[in-house]
Amino acid sequence: MDIKVREVQEWLNKTYGKVTGYEKCPEDGRTGWSTIYSLREGLQKELGITTLGKGFGSQTKGALKGKIGTLSAGSKGNMVKLIKGGFWCKGIDPSNFSDTFDSPLYNAIKLFQANAGVKIDGNLTVNLLAALFDMSAFILIPGRGDKSVREMQQYLNGKFSDELGILPCDGIYQRDTNTSLIFALQKAIGVSGANGNYGPGTISATPIVTSSSSAALIRVIQYGLYVNGHYSGNFDGTYNSSVAKGIIAFRKFMNLPPFTDTADLTLIKGLLTSNGNTNRESNTLDAATQLTDTDVNNLKRNGFQIVGRYLTGSVGVGSEKRDKNLTTAEINRITAGGLNIFPIYEDGGYEESYFTSSQGYKDAFIASTAARNLGFPEGATIYFAVDVDVQDGDIDRTVRPYMVGVINGLASTEFKPGVYGTRNVCLHGEELGMNCSFVADMSYGWSGNLGFKMPENWAFDQFVEYPIGGTPIDQGASSGRDKGHNAFNVRHVPIISPSDALKAIASNSLLKGKVNFDKKVTVINEPYLIVSVTASTEFENKGDGLAFNIKNGKFDPKDSVGLNEVLTTVFHMPDSGADLVIDYLGKTTISSEITAGNMSFKLSSSSDKLFKMSVTYNVQKVEDKILSGECSMTLDIEVDPLTFVTEKVNGFTSSVVQKIPNAGKIIGAAILLVGAVLFLVSTAPVDIIAGIAGFLTMLLSKLIPVL
Structure with missing residues (x-):
């Protein structure tokens, strides 16, 4: 939370809260669109606009144009305060939140102009305020922004902001940047009515670029090659060997013959638009x-x-x-x-x-x-x-x-x-x-x-x-990555119906053949553990975490690697114990006959004492027979972990384990719970996780070796 942003929000709501059409912003100290909209609506009220709106359109700009000249050193009023509020929300410090146009505000304006790449003179413009009252960023976005892209954005703003407005300078190549780059091309080749759209007029005017072409035009080529990943040189408007190599590389990547360093319509439109030269030949x-x-x-x-x-x-x-x-x-x-x-x-x-x-x-x-x-x-x-x-x-x-x-x-x-x-x-x-x-x-x-x-x-x-x-x-x-196919051979694979697949799975000792489609059946009903199962003729995905693929009756190797790492690092299991868990899970617990499909989990808790989980299996193969239709099974598991905690004496001991009736019967469900806890740990309260994790780790260590 930013205290200054919250101060701006509180002032906005207090000052304009009773104005018709004004929508209050949250007073949470976080800049977001709702706060930007409130700033815009406050500005519109000060400009004399009676019907307030969230946008910063032609009416707002027109009214601001007649007022902008009065906003200079020494001027006072809510307009100044709104501008300072905009700077606080932009992350630029205007030093105070007074209603006076002072030197700190003047310095804030110059810093914003420098970030945007426009003329640094400390004077407010309509375009500058439009950019200020917006969520666009003008600093490099950590982890996402690219310094060279930001340099390009600043260059384009410096050249064309009077016509296009001030566009983001966050280092992220995006729609506005793409449009500006096309606009720069249009200006460089003399297209009348330049608008950032690569239309018929621009297509017909696009020249073949050579080393003698204007620096402005060559710079567009350099920028286009860079954002497409095929140039790492300077943006100096010079048609050098790096540009030539980039052109050849891009032509080869996009399969745009001839693979030469010719910068023609096919190359240039391919750099600046997605569809490229639509008259080019292809196969x-x-x-x-x-x-x-x-x-x-x-x-x-x-x-x-x-x-x-x-x-x-x-x-x-x-x-x-x-x-x-x-x-x-x-x-x-x-x-x-x-x-x-x-x-x-x-x-x-x-x-x-x-x-x-x-x-x-x-x-x-x-x-x-x-x-x-x-x-x-x-x-x-x-x-x-x-x-x-x-x-x-x-x-x-x-x-x-x-x-x-x-x-x-x-x-x-x-x-x-x-x-x-x-x-x-x-x-x-x-x-x-x-x-x-x-x-x-x-x-x-x-x-x-x-x-x-x-x-x-x-x-x-x-x-x-x-x-x-x-x-x-x-x-x-x-591209040649996929050449299509001309040899077809219908493979006669063994097929099994969903109903027959369900019968094979339900023969498992846990399910006792009780499972029917669209009917919930309870298969374990103990004071501390209830397990119910429901089958469906549709695939389900009730999980809110990862889904684990089952291939050849076991987990996909890439899933097993991740599971082994968590078991050994988070639960401090020995490698042998982790391997046992993975092996058991790989057999899907319900039945080793499920040879292909996936398994997903969902955790929830209705109170501090009750832990619930759903385990969903989508079945694709049973006994290596491919299903002719959809089939899924969901186990709903309810555990009261505190049942075991109340019996705790100096930690869980083997004597406690021996008191648990049907220990072998519940081991499968216990292992399922371990998998769920591991991968969805963030979805349940910490105390419940701790109780379940402790009990299940103990249960596995005691019971798995006996199986």
Whole structure:
């Protein structure tokens, strides 16, 4: 909490709290949009605007333009106090919170101007106040900002702030920075009506840049190469060997032949926009239409070699509805025509609400089943569509969990996970471990494309749509990372129905064959431990932590490594004990017959005495038979850890363990609880964690060697 920020918030609410249209800000000492909105509304009130609003638009700027000249050394009033409040919220110290325009305020203005890269004269301007009353940062963001990007942002502000306004200088390449860079190009090549949009006029005016071109134009190339990761030299406007090498490297990375140091439209627009030169040649397309022999011939004649097709679904509504799913007959037509195919999955995903972890797991199951039935070879990458412009701040709670679900869902299959989406979405997918990216660069205006570089793992780059012979296609480029497939072989794998799978699992001694779909059954009912189980014909993800993949009847090795580390470092278990826990968990406790799937946990507590946990298993294989439909099981476990604490005498002893009835019966549930505590420790109160951890560590040490 910042005391000065809280003082500003308290003053705002006291001064304008009764003004119609003013919205009070929290008095918590933290700068946020609500405080910025309150500052704006206070400013509008002082400017005589009767209808207050959260924005800083043309009406506010127009009214401020007529007032700005009165704000100088010695002037007094609420306007000055609002400006000082803005500086406190910006993290710049104006020394005091008085209503007088004094020398400390003058110095604060100059510091802000220096941070923004504009003329340092201590004079207020409309654009400066618009930047002040905003959440944009003008210092390097620790851990995220790049000093060279900030230098570029300051340079662009210094050149064009009168026309574009004062844009962020935080070292993060973003939409505003991208727009400013295009604006700088337009100015350098003399485009009339420059607006930061790479439209037809800019396209036609884009020259071939040489060493004799203007320094301003060459500097744009240097900046463009840098933000795309292909230049590390000075931003001096000199067309030197470093620039030439960067151009060649970028052309090769984006597959933009010829691979020379020529800086033409293809190179320049490729640096500054996501879709690049949409008239360039490429060998890839995707289509939501079942292709005929005529279509295949047309595509081949136009130089295409790789075709993206959808595994399932339909497009259109009513009389316009048509199937888009790939068929075996279509595969034969396409491959006979000499083209390769890569698979796309999209049945939904047009709204953010679609993207959840459980939906990702479900989609992985559906897509892998369809790909297998069509004969796609082992190792094929399936591209899961995120066909919506998800804002950067929303990706972590929507698309990332969805992609984790996809990755987990494919972990025990023969296929690899890929993602279709904006550059930003694909960058997140790359970080999570997606094998390849199919980048939706055609939507060049989407927020997830402007200001983001291409992911290193890009395989396909969609950049323009048009019809060929009446059939709509999306043209794209390929990097060579994924060449598609032309050899298909339907594999006849053993299948098991969800009901038969459930019977096999329920034969476990813990479950005693009692489990039925959609019916909760209690399998342990002791004073200190209640375990119930529910089965479902849908995949579930009730966990709020990690999901652990099960392959070949055991945990995925990468999950086992992390679990072993926590067991030995947090719980101080010997390696032998940790190995026993992992081995037991690897058998999934319920049944060693579950050979593929995943397991997730959720912890909660309703009081200091009751600890609850849900353990959810999504089952993909039983006895090496692939399920023909969805199947999941959830164990709901309730433990009263204080039951054991009350019996504690000089710590847990073997005599106490012997008093516990059915010790062998509850060992499986106990081990499950250990796994949950380890990975979701932050979700339960400390005292409960301590009680459970102590008891379970003791229980494991006493009982596991006996099993």
